[in-house]
Amino acid sequence: MEQPETTTPVCYRHPDRITGLACSRCGRPICVECSIDNSVGQLCPECAAPSGNHRVVRARRVYGRPTFQTAPVSFSLIAVSLAIYVLSMLSAEFDVWSFRTFAQANFLVAAGDWWRIFTAALLHANLMHIGFNMYALWLFGPRMEQQVGAPAFAALYLASAGTGGLFSYLLGPTEQISIGASGAIFGLFGAWIFVAWKMRHTPGGRSMFAQLGILLVLNLLISLAPGIDGLAHLGGFVAGVGIAALWSKFAVGRPNAVGVRTAIATAVVAVDLLAVLFL
16 A cells, blocks of 8 residues: 655554654554564564464554553653642642742742742642643643653643743733643643644544544633633643644654653753743
């Protein structure tokens, strides 16, 4: 089967899946589901076909139900966020300490507490707040992590949280206090929007883009509601789209794609940090 000509490589067996992986032997683009670990790298199913009485054992089956093995960062973030929320419910002292230490109070950020633009993503106000964010993380996180690699995904999440916090700090009121992982979640959402836009010429891409477009409109309306930090949502979304665009330009098709993606997202984290320190 010939690989269709697209701007971004897609798996030769699954044309609706953008991928940065390629068979080490024949060079054809492959997604993580088709990739088979081998001593020479990752092989496509044809190149890894057994000879004689040998049997190939797939090292990864990442599509289907997500697991900690296939998406360790996503599940760790969910576990840590839930643990902090439960501890806050059980201990008033811990609740006060975590809020005073991690919440993004803009006047404290201005006084030098730069870490708050990142750590506010660990705190949530109520059950609905954490339930919505963790469900969204479970929905958007694991597959993205499987596609781009755990280190790159972790850097994307941190960069989106930081950029959301930075927007809230620079453009929001000085007395504003914000908590929640929404900025980071909107970063994942933005990255998926970009992926869907790149795949819009395929049936799967058009369907995903339409569905995400509806979700985007609904979430934009939610962001305008009183008490919602819409600036953090906007900053996270901008970071997600921007990082995904840079990944598409500089990482896709490269043998060290995971490292390139991680470096790009980490650079955004560094920009967030420098901006909050010097602006």
